[in-house]
Amino acid sequence: MNGKKLFSLIGIILLSLFCLIYLQRNINKIREKDFIVINTILNDIPPVVAFTTVALGGFRGIAADILWLKTISLQEEGKYFEMVQLASWILNLQPKSAGAVSFLAWNMAYNISIIYAEPEKKWRWVENGINLLRDAIRYNPGNASLCKELAWIYINKIGDKYDSSNLYYKTQLALGMQKIIGENPKENQNFWNLMAQTPSDYNEFIKKELSDKSISEILKNSGYKNIEDLYISFKQEGRLPQQLKSKIIDLKLFQNLTIHLKKRMLREEFGLDPERIIEINKKFGELDWRLYSSLAIYWSCTGISISKDSRECHSALNMALAAAVLNGNLLLVDNAEFNNFTTCPNFYAFPIINNYFIDKIVGENRDDYANFYFSFANKIIPILCLYGKCEQAKTMFDNLKNVCPVSASSFATLQFFLDSYWSNYLERNDKELILNDIFQYIKISYLLNKKGMPDFAENLKKNSHYIYDKYSKHYSRNALPEFRTFYADEMALLREKN
Numbered sequence: 001m002n003g004k005k006l007f008s009l010i011g012i013i014l015l016s017l018f019c020l021i022y023l024q025r026n027i028n029k030i031r032e033k034d035f036i037v038i039n040t041i042l043n044d045i046p047p048v049v050a051f052t053t054v055a056l057g058g059f060r061g062i063a064a065d066i067l068w069l070k071t072i073s074l075q076e077e078g079k080y081f082e083m084v085q086l087a088s089w090i091l092n093l094q095p096k097s098a099g100a101v102s103f104l105a106w107n108m109a110y111n112i113s114i115i116y117a118e119p120e121k122k123w124r125w126v127e128n129g130i131n132l133l134r135d136a137i138r139y140n141p142g143n144a145s146l147c148k149e150l151a152w153i154y155i156n157k158i159g160d161k162y163d164s165s166n167l168y169y170k171t172q173l174a175l176g177m178q179k180i181i182g183e184n185p186k187e188n189q190n191f192w193n194l195m196a197q198t199p200s201d202y203n204e205f206i207k208k209e210l211s212d213k214s215i216s217e218i219l220k221n222s223g224y225k226n227i228e229d230l231y232i233s234f235k236q237e238g239r240l241p242q243q244l245k246s247k248i249i250d251l252k253l254f255q256n257l258t259i260h261l262k263k264r265m266l267r268e269e270f271g272l273d274p275e276r277i278i279e280i281n282k283k284f285g286e287l288d289w290r291l292y293s294s295l296a297i298y299w300s301c302t303g304i305s306i307s308k309d310s311r312e313c314h315s316a317l318n319m320a321l322a323a324a325v326l327n328g329n330l331l332l333v334d335n336a337e338f339n340n341f342t343t344c345p346n347f348y349a350f351p352i353i354n355n356y357f358i359d360k361i362v363g364e365n366r367d368d369y370a371n372f373y374f375s376f377a378n379k380i381i382p383i384l385c386l387y388g389k390c391e392q393a394k395t396m397f398d399n400l401k402n403v404c405p406v407s408a409s410s411f412a413t414l415q416f417f418l419d420s421y422w423s424n425y426l427e428r429n430d431k432e433l434i435l436n437d438i439f440q441y442i443k444i445s446y447l448l449n450k451k452g453m454p455d456f457a458e459n460l461k462k463n464s465h466y467i468y469d470k471y472s473k474h475y476s477r478n479a480l481p482e483f484r485t486f487y488a489d490e491m492a493l494l495r496e497k498n
Contacts, residue, residue: 098136098140098143098145101136101146102146102149105128105132105133105136105149105153106129106149107129108126108128109126109128109129109157110129110157112125113125113129114163119165119169119338122168122169123165126153126157127172130150130154133146133149133153137150137299137302138271142306144304144306144310144313145303145312147299147302147303147313148303148310148312148313150299151295151299151303151313151316151317151320154292154299154320155316155319155323157169158170158292159292159296159323167339168338170291170333170341171333171334172338174291174333174341175335176269178238178333179238179239179265180238180266180270181262181289185288185289192278195259195262195274198259198260198263200260200264200267202264205256205260218247218248219244221247222243222244222247224244230261231264239258240254240258240261276298276301276302277289280297280298280301284297284321284324284349284356285346285348285349285352287324287346288329290333291327291328291343293321293327294320294324294328296317296319297317297324299316300314300320301317303316321353321356322372322379324353325380326380326383327343327344328345329343329346331343331344331444331447331448340497342443342444342447344387344448344456345384345387347384350392357372357373361373362403370404371404373403373404374408377400377404381393381396381414385418385463386459386464387456387463388455388456388458388460394414397414422467422470426467426474426475431478437467438467439490441460441463441467442461442494443494444460445457445458445460445461445464446491446494461487465483465487468483469483
C-alpha cells in the first residue's frame, strides 16, 4: 500500500514537472514577445543594472512593483524630484519594462512639466523624460515602441507651439547639440565621417593615437587627474581647454581627441550614433542636427529599422520630415533670449524629402501617404513661393494634382491655389498674428542676408510687402503705415538687437 502511494506520488510529481516545463516555455515566449526578459547580452550596460538583473533574480519584479506604487504616491504628494530617482531604479530593476518606462517618461514630460511656470523648470522635466526613454532604448535595442515614444516627445512636446515654453525647449536642445557640431554645421560636411571613424572607446582611441602613458602625462601636466576628469570639463563648453591645447604639440592629436570626446558626448547625452546620422543624411539630405525635427527623424528611422510595419513610427517620421522642410534651417539661437530662436525652410533637403513621399504614394500605393502629402503640400507650396522657389512650387503642385486628384480638384491652377491660400489666411487670422508673421519674414530676410543668401532674403522681403499691402487694403479695419515705414521700423529694431 505504501509502495503504491509512493509510486502515485512520484507520478504526480513528474506530471506536475512536465506541466510546469510546458507552462514555463509559453511564459518565456510571452515575456520575450513583450520585451519583459533580458535574453541578449547588452553592450556597455552599467554595473548597477548588470548586478540587479543577476543578484535579485525573480525578486526584481516585486521590488519594481513596490517602487512603482511609491512613484504614484510621491506624485500625489507633489514630491516630484524623488520620482526621478525611483524611475531610474525601476529601469535598473526591470530594464525590459518598456511600458512602465514609457508611462513614467510621458508623465514627466507632459504632466509634471506643466505644473511649473518657469521655462527652466519645465525643460528639466521634459529632459528627464527624454533621458529616461533614451536609457531604456539602450537596454532595449529591439523595441520599436520606445523609439516611437521618444520621437513623439520631440515632435509634439518640443516641436508644437501648444506649450508656451516651446522656444525655450528648442533653444536648449540646439545649444546642447551645438556644443558637439558647432554653430555652422554645414560648413564642415566631413564632420560626421571623421566622427564615425574615430573610436568612441577610450582604450581603442589611445591604441590608435599613442600610449596611455603619454596621454596621462599630458593630462596630469594640464591639471586633470584622468580622461574622466577632462571629459567632465569638456562637456561644459564642448571644446578642450586652452591649457591642454598648449601641451599637445601634435595638432592632429588635438583634433582627434576633440572628436573622440564629442562622439562620446553625442552617445551619452543624446544617444545618437554618427553612422546612423550619415545614413539619414544620405537618405533625406543634409539635416541640421541642432533641431528637434532631425532627432525625431533619427528615432523614427531607428524604430522602423526594428519594425518596418510600425505605423506609429512611419507617422512620426512623416511629421518630422515635414518639419525638417518647413523649419529645418536654424538661423538664430540665443541663450540670453530664447524668443529669438529663428528658423527657415531647408530648401536643400526639400527635393529629396518630396521625392520620398511621392515614391511612397506611387511606388507603394499608400493612400495614407497621399492624405499626408496633401496636407504637407498645402503648407509648403505657399512657403516655396514666398522665398522665390516658384519652379519647385509648380512641380509640387503638379505632383499634388497627380497623386491626390480628388483632394486637389478644386484648385485649377497654381495661382488660384495661392490666391485662395492667402485670402483664407488673411480672413482667418487677426491683425496681431498677421503683423507678427510679417515681422518674422522681415527678420528671416535680415538673417538670410547676414548668412550670405541674398536671393532668398530679397524674395522674402518682396513677398512680405505683397502680404502686408493686401492685408492693409482689404482686411484691416485700422489704417496701417506704408510698408516702407513698417519695414524701416522693424529693421531698426533688428539691428539694435543683433
